[in-house]
Amino acid sequence: MKKALLLLLLFITSIYSQTTDFSVIIKQPFNAVLFDVTQDYDRSITAVGFSKDFKQDSNDNRTYSDAFEYLANTSAHSGTQMHLIKVNNSAKVILSNSSKLSRFSEAIAVVKTPSNGYFVGGYTMDGSLLVLNLNASGEINFIKTFGTKNYDRMNNLVLLSDGGVLAVGSSVTSRSLHDNKFETGLGENDIYLTRFSKNGKKLWSKKYGTTHDDSGIDAVEARDGSIVVISTTSYDKHKDVTLMRITENGNKMWLKHYEGEKLVTPHKIIRLRDNNFLVSLSQYDNMQKEQIRLIKFDLYKNVHEDKTIFTTYPSVLHDIQEFSDGTLMGVGYVKDTYNTDGLVMLFNSHLSMLNQEHYGGENYDVFNALSILNNSQVAVVGLHTDDASQESNMWLVKLNKDASMAQIKSTKSFYDILHDIYHVEIANKQIAIHEDLSIEFLDKNLYFQVGIYTLTKKQKMFLNSFAKKLIPFLQNNQEFIENLEINGHTSSEWSNVDFSSNYLHNEKLSLERSFSVLSYIFQTQNRKTQNLLAKKFKGSGLNYSQRVVMNNSEDRVKSRRVSFKILLK
Numbered sequence: 270m271k272k273a274l275l276l277l278l279l280f281i282t283s284i285y286s287q288t289t290d291f292s293v294i295i296k297q298p299f300n301a302v303l304f305d306v307t308q309d310y311d312r313s314i315t316a317v318g319f320s321k322d323f324k325q326d327s328n329d330n331r332t333y334s335d336a337f338e339y340l341a342n343t344s345a346h347s348g349t350q351m352h353l354i355k356v357n358n359s360a361k362v363i364l365s366n367s368s369k370l371s372r373f374s375e376a377i378a379v380v381k382t383p384s385n386g387y388f389v390g391g392y393t394m395d396g397s398l399l400v401l402n403l404n405a406s407g408e409i410n411f412i413k414t415f416g417t418k419n420y421d422r423m424n425n426l427v428l429l430s431d432g433g434v435l436a437v438g439s440s441v442t443s444r445s446l447h448d449n450k451f452e453t454g455l456g457e458n459d460i461y462l463t464r465f466s467k468n469g470k471k472l473w474s475k476k477y478g479t480t481h482d483d484s485g486i487d488a489v490e491a492r493d494g495s496i497v498v499i500s501t502t503s504y505d506k507h508k509d510v511t512l513m514r515i516t517e518n519g520n521k522m523w524l525k526h527y528e529g530e531k532l533v534t535p536h537k538i539i540r541l542r543d544n545n546f547l548v549s550l551s552q553y554d555n556m557q558k559e560q561i562r563l564i565k566f567d568l569y570k571n572v573h574e575d576k577t578i579f580t581t582y583p584s585v586l587h588d589i590q591e592f593s594d595g596t597l598m599g600v601g602y603v604k605d606t607y608n609t610d611g612l613v614m615l616f617n618s619h620l621s622m623l624n625q626e627h628y629g630g631e632n633y634d635v636f637n638a639l640s641i642l643n644n645s646q647v648a649v650v651g652l653h654t655d656d657a658s659q660e661s662n663m664w665l666v667k668l669n670k671d672a673s674m675a676q677i678k679s680t681k682s683f684y685d686i687l688h689d690i691y692h693v694e695i696a697n698k699q700i701a702i703h704e705d706l707s708i709e710f711l712d713k714n715l716y717f718q719v720g721i722y723t724l725t726k727k728q729k730m731f732l733n734s735f736a737k738k739l740i741p742f743l744q745n746n747q748e749f750i751e752n753l754e755i756n757g758h759t760s761s762e763w764s765n766v767d768f769s770s771n772y773l774h775n776e777k778l779s780l781e782r783s784f785s786v787l788s789y790i791f792q793t794q795n796r797k798t799q800n801l802l803a804k805k806f807k808g809s810g811l812n813y814s815q816r817v818v819m820n821n822s823e824d825r826v827k828s829r830r831v832s833f834k835i836l837l838k
Contacts, residue, residue: 291360291667291675294653297321301352303650303663305378305638309405310385312643313363314356316650316665317376317389319349320367351376351391351399353407356665360677366407374399378426380434382467386410388434390426398423398436402469411469416440421461425487432467435496439484440476460485460500460511462519475519478502479526483511487538489546491568495522499538499548508532510550512570525570533562536587541565542595545573549599551585552577559583561599563620576620584612588638592645592670596623600636600649603627611636611651611664613672626672631656634664645670683746683835690738699731706835717829719762722781724789736790739833740798743805752807754834757783760825761813772812779810786831807836 295301299321306316351374355364368374376391382402389401393414398421402410415436423438440461460483463474477483481504488498491514498513510533514522527533533552540546550562561584565574578584586599595618603612610629613636616622628634636651646667653664667675687702694700699712710716714727724732743750757779763771787808791799817827 289360289677291677293356293360293362293665295354295362295365295663295665297352297663300661301663302652302661303354303637303665304376306640306648306650306665307379307381307387308640308642308648309355309381312358314640314642314648314665314667315353315364315379315381315387316356316648316663317351317353317379317391318650318663319375319391320352320663321349349373349375349394351389351401352663353379353387353389353403354663354665355407360667364407368401368409370399370412372397377423380426380428383432388426388428390423390434390436392421392423392438396420396422398438398463400426400434400436400465400469413465413469413471415463415471415474417461422484424485427488427490429464429490430494433465433472435488435490436463436465437461437485437488437498458482458484460498460513462488462498462515464519473519477513477515477521477524479511486535489538489540491540492544493568495568497538497546497568499535501535502526508534510535510548512548512566514568523570536585536601537589539589539591541591542593544568547589547591547597549586549589559585559604561586561601561614563589563616565620574620578614578622580625586612586614587636590639590641590647592641596670598639598641598647598668598670598672600639600651602635607631609633609635611649611666613649613668615672624672628666628674629653632658633661642667646675683837686742690742694735700735706837708833708835710830710832713826715830716826717782719760719829720778722757722778722785724785729789732786732789733793736793740794740802744798744801747801747805749837750805750835751838752836753802753805754807754809754836755783755787756815756832756834757781757786757808757810758815758828758830758832759813760828761816761823762825776810776812779812780808781810782829782831783808783810 297320301320303316303318306314309315351368353366354362357363372393372395374391374393376389378390380388382388385405387403389403391399397414398416400413404410417440419441421438421440423436425437427435427437429435438461439458441458459476459478461476462485464472466472479502481502483500483502485498485500488496490496494517496515500511502509502511510527513524516522531552533550535548535550537549538546545565545567548564551559552562554560561578563576564572566572583604586601589597589599591597597616599614601612602609608631610627611634613626614622615624632654634653636649639647639649641647646669648667650665652661654661669675683706684704691700701709701711715731743753759775759779763774787806791802817824
């Protein structure tokens with residue numbers, strides 16, 4: 270009975286109906302994390318963060334007598350590097366690119382450009398700011414390094430309606446005579462904003478704030494082109510929130526400082542569909558526990574909603590976005606006595622909580638950002654720490670609109686099974702199997718001669734071996750398979766005829782090639798198998814519509830072939 274149950278379980282895990290959580294953990298040496306995410310035009314998901322890199326200086330031939338001197342030298346060669354990953358709808362990582370910049374750096378934001386590329390924002394470890402423009406493959410088009418002579422830090426990169434971006438962050442007050450009056454600063458630390466055109470031209474760079482310690486956190490563009498900035502102001506034992514509205518040229522329109530008795534930290538500001546604004550904050554209650562606070566206001570500083578979300582455990586929302594129906598999803602973290610989990614919360618348009626979910630293991634897990642996808646699912650990124658581990662990993666998940674984990678249900682398992690079944694033929698380069706479950710013949714002995722559709726002895730021998738493996742696969746998975754297509758193909762030539770006759774002759778020939786293979790496999794099976802094949806086989810002639818092209822010209826020999834394709838229900 271146990272053996273039968275085990276076989277049943279093995280079968281279930283190999284069939285098309287297998288589902289797994291859409292959770293991708295990208296492990297890199299040392300600590301790694303993802304900070305931001307966006308959806309690509311091909312519906313894949315791209316995220317940025319950082320991983321660790323080590324650089325070996327092969328030219329350093331010095332001998333060290335002081336161990337601390339040696340460690341100080343080697344520490345300058347290892348550190349964080351911007352990292353970009355791309356994940357497809359099957360939760361497969363299709364691109365993982367760590368930058369090789371001369372200085373160690375972190376990426377904190379990514380936005381999609383109209384040209385199908387990306388703007389990535391970040392900073393170097395020694396205090397410079399970076400804006401990178403990448404193409405669709407993640408290759409660098411240009412890098413803009415900017416900032417003051419002192420230490421600067423970027424907290425977000427905001428896409429603007431003209432295709433350019435606004436870098437939001439902070440800068441230590443400058444003491445350099447080389448900085449202009451807009452960059453010298455007012456206090457110990459100031460809000461620092463820089464605007465770039467879509468072509469990477471720096472339009473302006475300015476500092477704002479109070480005489481205290483200020484830091485720009487996030488910004489959003491209003492419908493009229495002005496920009497609303499959210500920041501922190503710290504002094505003594507206080508940490509307050511500052512709202513500021515500026516023109517598109519960076520001129521301050523108003524600044525409102527909210528003083529309070531509690532320590533308050535802003536995390537995100539968004540523009541809602543009704544053109545009002547929403548800010549996600551965290552504040553400490555009387556028990557010194559972090560609680561979530563959401564404030565909805567308009568362009569003229571009028572507060573419409575101000576709600577604190579009281580939770581059992583300390584909770585923070587790093588990011589929040591609005592669905593088309595007005596509901597909102599926020600992501601962040603929740604801390605209990607034993608561990609930290611990624612937190613997901615749903616709210617209605619009046620900021621009342623509808624649902625919350627916690628994700629993670631027995632260690633430290635955090636969500637940093639989310640992006641609502643075209644189908645109302647949500648991509649979320651952050652960091653995951655394995656049980657009993659001290660190193661964090663990059664983490665990307667896909668959620669449903671109700672905050673449940675999305676499931677992967679794809680042809681990938683069939684693709685892997687077919688690769689296992691035909692591993693010898695693939696290794697011998699007789700066939701190739703593609704992710705769309707099409708099977709292509711590569712061996713020259715399996716091609717047809719010009720104008721011929723009858724099978725050779727070598728073709729029949731191969732089809733006997735091929736069918737012995739394919740038919741059990743069809744039998745075991747018939748409830749998930751709609752058809753097995755057997756497609757005949759031709760090359761484009763047909764001498765001494767006009768275009769119409771060429772097409773018709775090739776159409777007939779491609780059908781005859783398909784029928785030759787279909788009938789041979791069918792006639793060599795027993796009656797029970799024939800009953801199955803009668804339901805699944807589908808012969809078709811594709812003429813020369815899918816010719817094999819090599820070096821920009823038709824390969825006529827390889828075009829004279831048949832191919833197979835499994836179509837799922």
